[in-house]
Amino acid sequence: MIRISNGIVVDPATDRDGEFDVLIEDGKILDVVPRGLGADGDFERVIDASGCWIIPGLIDLHVHLREPGQEWKETVETGALAALKGGFTSICCMPNTEPAIDSEEVVRYILDKAAQANYSRVLPIGAVTKARVGKEMAPLSELREAGCVAFSDDGDPVYNAGIMRRALEWAKMLDAPISCHEEDKDISCGGCMNESALSTRLGLTGMPKVAEDVMVARDIELARDTGAKVHFCHVSTARSVELIRRAKNDGIPVTAEVTPHHLVLTEDAVRAYDTYAKMSPPLREEEERELLVEGVKDGTLDAIASDHAPHEDDVKKIEFAEAAMGILGLQTSLPLMVSFIEDQVLTRKRAISSLAEAPARAFGLPYGTLRKNAPADIVIVDPQKEWQFEREDVVSKSFNSPFYGRTMKGKVRDVFVQGVLRLENEEVVLGGQCK
Amino acid sequence: MSDQEHHIPDFWKEVVDAETIERCLTRISYEIVEKDRDLQKLALVGIRTGGEFIAQRIHQKIQEIENREVPFGVIDITLYRDDLSDSLEQPTLKGTDLPFSLSGHRIVLVDDVLYTGRTVRAALDAIIDFGRPALVELAVLADRGHRELPIRPDYVGKNLPTHKDDFVRVRLREGGYTDGIYLIQAHDAKKG
Amino acid sequence: MNVDSVRFQHLLGIEGLSREDLIFLLENSQQFVEVSQRDLKKVPALRGKTIINLFLEPSTRTRASFEIAGKRLSADTINISGSGTSVSKGETLLDTARTLQAMNPDILVVRHRSSGAAHFLSQELTRTAVVNAGDGMHEHPTQALLDCLTLCQHFELAPSELKGKNITIVGDIRHSRVARSNIWAHQLLGNKVTLVGPATLVPHEFADEEAFGGGVRICHTLREGVEGADVVMVLRIQLERQSDNFIPTLEEYTRQYCVTPQVLEGAAPGCVVLHPGPANRGIEISSTLYEGTQSLVEKQVTNGVAVRMATLFLLGSRGRKENV
Numbered sequence: 001m002i003r004i005s006n007g008i009v010v011d012p013a014t015d016r017d018g019e020f021d022v023l024i025e026d027g028k029i030l031d032v033v034p035r036g037l038g039a040d041g042d043f044e045r046v047i048d049a050s051g052c053w054i055i056p057g058l059i060d061l062h063v064h065l066r067e068p069g070q071e072w073k074e075t076v077e078t079g080a081l082a083a084l085k086g087g088f089t090s091i092c093c094m095p096n097t098e099p100a101i102d103s104e105e106v107v108r109y110i111l112d113k114a115a116q117a118n119y120s121r122v123l124p125i126g127a128v129t130k131a132r133v134g135k136e137m138a139p140l141s142e143l144r145e146a147g148c149v150a151f152s153d154d155g156d157p158v159y160n161a162g163i164m165r166r167a168l169e170w171a172k173m174l175d176a177p178i179s180c181h182e183e184d185k186d187i188s189c190g191g192c193m194n195e196s197a198l199s200t201r202l203g204l205t206g207m208p209k210v211a212e213d214v215m216v217a218r219d220i221e222l223a224r225d226t227g228a229k230v231h232f233c234h235v236s237t238a239r240s241v242e243l244i245r246r247a248k249n250d251g252i253p254v255t256a257e258v259t260p261h262h263l264v265l266t267e268d269a270v271r272a273y274d275t276y277a278k279m280s281p282p283l284r285e286e287e288e289r290e291l292l293v294e295g296v297k298d299g300t301l302d303a304i305a306s307d308h309a310p311h312e313d314d315v316k317k318i319e320f321a322e323a324a325m326g327i328l329g330l331q332t333s334l335p336l337m338v339s340f341i342e343d344q345v346l347t348r349k350r351a352i353s354s355l356a357e358a359p360a361r362a363f364g365l366p367y368g369t370l371r372k373n374a375p376a377d378i379v380i381v382d383p384q385k386e387w388q389f390e391r392e393d394v395v396s397k398s399f400n401s402p403f404y405g406r407t408m409k410g411k412v413r414d415v416f417v418q419g420v421l422r423l424e425n426e427e428v429v430l431g432g433q434c435k
Numbered sequence: 436m437s438d439q440e441h442h443i444p445d446f447w448k449e450v451v452d453a454e455t456i457e458r459c460l461t462r463i464s465y466e467i468v469e470k471d472r473d474l475q476k477l478a479l480v481g482i483r484t485g486g487e488f489i490a491q492r493i494h495q496k497i498q499e500i501e502n503r504e505v506p507f508g509v510i511d512i513t514l515y516r517d518d519l520s521d522s523l524e525q526p527t528l529k530g531t532d533l534p535f536s537l538s539g540h541r542i543v544l545v546d547d548v549l550y551t552g553r554t555v556r557a558a559l560d561a562i563i564d565f566g567r568p569a570l571v572e573l574a575v576l577a578d579r580g581h582r583e584l585p586i587r588p589d590y591v592g593k594n595l596p597t598h599k600d601d602f603v604r605v606r607l608r609e610g611g612y613t614d615g616i617y618l619i620q621a622h623d624a625k626k627g
Numbered sequence: 628m629n630v631d632s633v634r635f636q637h638l639l640g641i642e643g644l645s646r647e648d649l650i651f652l653l654e655n656s657q658q659f660v661e662v663s664q665r666d667l668k669k670v671p672a673l674r675g676k677t678i679i680n681l682f683l684e685p686s687t688r689t690r691a692s693f694e695i696a697g698k699r700l701s702a703d704t705i706n707i708s709g710s711g712t713s714v715s716k717g718e719t720l721l722d723t724a725r726t727l728q729a730m731n732p733d734i735l736v737v738r739h740r741s742s743g744a745a746h747f748l749s750q751e752l753t754r755t756a757v758v759n760a761g762d763g764m765h766e767h768p769t770q771a772l773l774d775c776l777t778l779c780q781h782f783e784l785a786p787s788e789l790k791g792k793n794i795t796i797v798g799d800i801r802h803s804r805v806a807r808s809n810i811w812a813h814q815l816l817g818n819k820v821t822l823v824g825p826a827t828l829v830p831h832e833f834a835d836e837e838a839f840g841g842g843v844r845i846c847h848t849l850r851e852g853v854e855g856a857d858v859v860m861v862l863r864i865q866l867e868r869q870s871d872n873f874i875p876t877l878e879e880y881t882r883q884y885c886v887t888p889q890v891l892e893g894a895a896p897g898c899v900v901l902h903p904g905p906a907n908r909g910i911e912i913s914s915t916l917y918e919g920t921q922s923l924v925e926k927q928v929t930n931g932v933a934v935r936m937a938t939l940f941l942l943g944s945r946g947r948k949e950n951v
Contacts, residue, residue: 195832196832196837197832197835197836197837197838198837198838199832200801200830200832200833200835200838201642201807201837201838201839202742202743202765203742203743203762203763203764203765203766203804203807204742204743204763204764204765205764272746273742273743273746273747314719317721318719318720318721318747319720319739319741319743319744319747320741320742320743320747321741321742321743321763322741511658513672514662514670514671514672514700514940515670515671515672516672525635525651525941526940526941526944527651527654527655528655528658528659528937528940529658530657530658530661531661560671561670564665564667564669564670565665565666565667566666
């Protein structure tokens with residue numbers, strides 16, 4: 001039995017926020033007890049979490065691990081390591097690999113790689129359509145049985161509304177959500193940043209907000225029609241937030257995520273043509289950012305997901321219009337949100353929930369809580385520790401982050417995955433066995 | 436630049452006063468006229484920016500002595516300088532204004548202070564780009580020595596003994612001052 | 628005047644220049660007009676300097692203009708052209724530029740179809756001054772300079788006096804770097820800019836404060852837009868805008884926006900016409916107007932050389948970075 005003592009437990013799922021100790025046994029949470037209660041018992045190990053928060057292992061609903069097919073950008077191993085360092089004990093990887101995750105074999109391949117790496121848990125997301133080209137449905141049942149937790153054609157929307165409707169009907173039977181990258185590319189075509197006064201000034205083709213909004217509106221109606229769960233990826237516009245808010249009020253089964261970068265940055269980050277701040281959907285104006293934060297506050301945007309998208313400098317450090325879309329996120333998400341808590345933008349409960357309980361609920365996962373008997377995914381984070389994020393900190397294979405030089409607040413100290421200490425004092429624990 | 440300020444710093448030492456300058460220019464004018472050379476083809480060219488006003492004054496005096504029009508122009512030698520890359524200041528062009536053809540003329544180039552000779556060298560290059568003068572002479576208000584090129588003035592107002600590190604400044608009424616030539620010694624120059 | 632020598636490390640755009648910078652550039656450009664009028668049109672100012680003209684997008688005028696400018700300053704100019712599609716060439720723009728820098732040029736003049744390309748190179752190249760000769764839809768600073776210089780000469784005004792004029796720019800503003808650079812320039816000089824064209828080619832964002840300071844007026848009707856104009860600048864309409872569905876047909880565009888002498892009846896007396904060329908006669912501008920007395924097109928081309936000489940001279944003769 002392991003005891004984590006002297007910390008502040010923040011577990012939104014059980015509505016705990018205070019001085020509790022956590023007991024772990026057989027990979028599960030044995031109990032959460034008031035600080036010091038029964039501390040004289042017989043423990044295999046006692047971890048002192050003084051000055052730290054003890055929170056559930058975080059869940060990222062949206063990462064790109066690039067394996068198989070683009071191993072020079074990232075691998076399951078390096079991605080899972082970045083996750084561990086960032087406090088994510090479970091990461092859901094998008095199927096835009098080569099080949100796409102549209103068969104049992106690819107799912108198995110990824111799960112095997114994850115087991116070998118033995119860092120954080122990797123949960124594949126299957127493709128909605130074969131090879132993600134939007135023509136025919138992928139074998140959804142096979143993917144679900146192999147271990148996929150959701151379906152998505154992320155990177156692209158499912159253009160064909162007819163296929164989308166059928167896929168939703170299948171997904172509903174399989175009790176898995178479809179995670180939607182909402183972008184009408186006929187509207188956003190050729191765009192490389194938000195369409196705005198700034199894009200006008202910079203002479204860059206813009207991606208209008210309405211390109212996202214029309215697809216969100218369509219899929220809300222399809223969710224209403226089918227009763228299937230629709231999850232909206234990386235929401236970036238105020239109008240989409242409003243549409244989702246209304247849909248939820250109407251009882252339509254939709255959930256949504258937003259990225260940390262859309263919550264803390266605006267399009268201003270690309271003013272000097274910084275391709276490390278180029279992504280899809282693009283960073284928007286300050287007004288939009290503020291309303292995204294409101295969306296997180298009131299729960300319209302359930303989860304915060306990193307959209308971790310590694311790209312090598314060969315496709316990033318080039319002309320802006322031609323540079324690849326996407327940025328790293330696994331190692332910076334939690335610190336950025338700790339700053340939000342410190343700055344009282346979000347309550348501690350809401351912020352932690354958006355990274356743990358809420359994503360678990362959106363995808364129906366048994367993680368993200370310190371409830372008794374739950375898998376012991378636990379993160380001990382020092383919320384007071386200030387540090388500057390630099391290129392040397394990155395454990396991913398790629399380095400595309402707009403956050404270099406930024407002072408971060410809060411650092412992940414220890415991480416338990418399924419009851420095994422995988423990260424201790426910011427260092428990876430070698431040789432641990434997954435129970 | 437300090438042209439706008441009409442105050443002369445205390446540590447500038449006046450070495451030639453207004454009256455002397457006037458006398459020098461009159462003498463130079465007569466020397467130019469009296470020299471046994473083709474007076475009919477005489478033309479004056481001032482080197483921007485220091486030589487421009489000196490050239491104007493000599494030009495005026497010669498016209499009064501001769502009681503006729505003498506061609507006059509100014510050249511900007513910025514584009515001919517050999518020290519552009521060493522300069523910290525962004526060079527500014529004031530323009531060349533030569534409203535007559537130089538070919539066949541007896542040109543008297545005019546500058547305020549003759550020092551290394553590099554400015555005159557640049558001016559000669561510029562002059563030659565504009566045509567083929569019959570003859571080029573050089574008139575300067577002051578010669579402070581320390582030549583770095585084989586250049587010799589034909590008409591000199593004043594010879595000034597200086598150290599190489601000293602500065603010599605000419606201030607004229609056209610710039611809003613009382614006429615005067617000043618010596619700034621190297622160890623004083625740091626003050627301003 | 629104390630001019631900061633690092634002020635013109637590069638010329639990437641009109642945006643970011645101060646009014647003083649702009650006027651300084653225009654005043655210097657005016658001085659170079661005289662050099663091109665000499666019998667011997669060459670000065671030794673940049674002797675021994677190397678200028679590379681890297682034109683990765685088709686261009687005749689601008690490249691010729693930069694080349695003549697460099698040669699008249701006695702610099703060694705080398706032209707490198709290409710399609711600019713980095714992927715198809717198998718070499719990135721950065722690689723190309725680094726290779727060129729290894730040959731130690733003093734100035735790199737770059738034209739590229741990607742907005743921000745000149746910016747990008749200026750950040751990556753440490754020893755070479757970069758001149759933007761047009762980057763995508765972003766800026767074409769020397770074009771704006773030559774347009775302003777042409778107007779100064781026509782109205783017989785010093786650069787600092789070219790203000791209070793009504794400047795109307797007609798055409799495909801959305802995709803135009805010429806328009807953007809001119810908007811910045813005229814805002815700095817104190818002229819009023821009106822943009823005319825269909826809503827698809829003149830997006831409302833141009834009038835936003837965040838875009839160009841908010842002083843820009845937008846007008847979708849040609850006659851209204853040229854009313855009281857002292858200057859009408861007509862932009863070239865790219866023929867492919869039709870297939871991109873920005874305009875229904877070229878005829879539709881011409882019907883609404885072709886600038887003719889009749890249209891200019893409502894303009895200010897003495898109104899003049901500029902066109903960056905090459906023109907689609909009979910589409911965006913009538914032949915009569917293009918060749919008529921109101922047109923300053925030829926003056927623009929002549930001034931292009933002077934402006935580029937001034938730019939190259941200022942960058943090529945600047946004090947070395949290490950000394951500053």
